[in-house]
Amino acid sequence: MLIDSFNRTIDYIRVSVTSRCNFRCLYCMPNTPFEWIPHENVMRYEEMFEFLKLAIDEGVKKIRITGGEPLVRKDLDKFVKMLHDYKPELDLALTTNGYYLKKYAKKLKDAGLKRVNISIDSLKSEVAEKIAQRDCLNNVLEGIDEAIKVGFQVKLNTVVMKGINDNEILDLLEFAKNKNVIIRFIEFMENERAYPGIKRVDSKEVLEKIKTKFSFKELPKKNEASKNFMLEDGNIFGIIEPHNEEFCKSCNRIRLTAEGYLIPCLFFTESYNIKEAIRNGDIKKAAEILKDVVKNKPEKNDWQEEKISDRAFWETGG
Numbered sequence: 001m002l003i004d005s006f007n008r009t010i011d012y013i014r015v016s017v018t019s020r021c022n023f024r025c026l027y028c029m030p031n032t033p034f035e036w037i038p039h040e041n042v043m044r045y046e047e048m049f050e051f052l053k054l055a056i057d058e059g060v061k062k063i064r065i066t067g068g069e070p071l072v073r074k075d076l077d078k079f080v081k082m083l084h085d086y087k088p089e090l091d092l093a094l095t096t097n098g099y100y101l102k103k104y105a106k107k108l109k110d111a112g113l114k115r116v117n118i119s120i121d122s123l124k125s126e127v128a129e130k131i132a133q134r135d136c137l138n139n140v141l142e143g144i145d146e147a148i149k150v151g152f153q154v155k156l157n158t159v160v161m162k163g164i165n166d167n168e169i170l171d172l173l174e175f176a177k178n179k180n181v182i183i184r185f186i187e188f189m190e191n192e193r194a195y196p197g198i199k200r201v202d203s204k205e206v207l208e209k210i211k212t213k214f215s216f217k218e219l220p221k222k223n224e225a226s227k228n229f230m231l232e233d234g235n236i237f238g239i240i241e242p243h244n245e246e247f248c249k250s251c252n253r254i255r256l257t258a259e260g261y262l263i264p265c266l267f268f269t270e271s272y273n274i275k276e277a278i279r280n281g282d283i284k285k286a287a288e289i290l291k292d293v294v295k296n297k298p299e300k301n302d303w304q305e306e307k308i309s310d311r312a313f314w315e316t317g318g
């Protein structure tokens, strides 16, 4: 069992399988990084699997595959299958921008993936293109439909930005309701890589906006990043508010990057590399590093406008 110094049980790992992406979202990767990670520095799926087996044996129950854009890495379904075959009851999830989902959804479902979170920031083609810096909306919409069709549990993620897509909160909520899926509105997390003009919309404002049209009640907090609310018709939506003091109390996750860095908290720069230990077949060392990461997980993040994180979301997987 992995328990940190603040008595939080760590049973969730987010794995970024690539830092590359086919989008250039304003809040994440507005410019192409100067240099991508050289191929030999990227952990092979087999290497990630060796480490993840260790974590699963230590009590990790949920693995979310993310990126960059995870669907730009080849053979993702094979990686999913390795994990699923090792422990079929593992909660295996994916976060994707949806662009290639129509093509891969069925393969991933057959491999054992259970849940998919899809990022959608606008229902207007030109706004979606402005945010992702790529004409993308049709593909994303087709990806959402395919994911629902093949039977995934689907959630949608929207980063709300002042003056860009904050006038679409109600439309996006209606869209999710009509598809019978949960949408979560995420507060923009300030970071050095984001486009400098981006301003966050506090979740309070999001809730105020939703109140102008719908009645809802807050649901008891579960062990997840979002606070969830139920609308009168039974549909659920969520908010993710990393700027809220309470946010970190129930944090149960650590992150693994494509280069093998284990990251205890998204905000801080601390990281520990497990790649060499795994490449040398030194599982004992990898297990020690895992324990250190958990032990050194900070109590709280520090997302504020004045204190901008230098973490790159495309490396850590969000």
Ligand code: SAM
Residues within 6 Å of the ligand: 021, 027, 028, 066, 067, 068, 069, 070, 095, 096, 097, 117, 118, 119, 157, 158, 159, 186, 187, 188, 189, 190, 191, 194, 313, 314, 317, 318
């Ligand atoms: N490419 C995939 C996608 O966009 O869903 C997966 C990786 S992305 C880094 C994971 C999540 O992080 C996405 O939901 C994205 O919206 C969110 N994200 C990225 N940068 C963010 C930021 N600065 N603030 C809040 N959320 C962010």
Ligand code: SF4
Residues within 6 Å of the ligand: 021, 022, 023, 024, 025, 028, 029, 067, 068, 069, 097, 313, 314
């Ligand atoms: Fe790519 Fe996801 Fe970052 Fe957008 S948020 S640039 S889709 S990694």
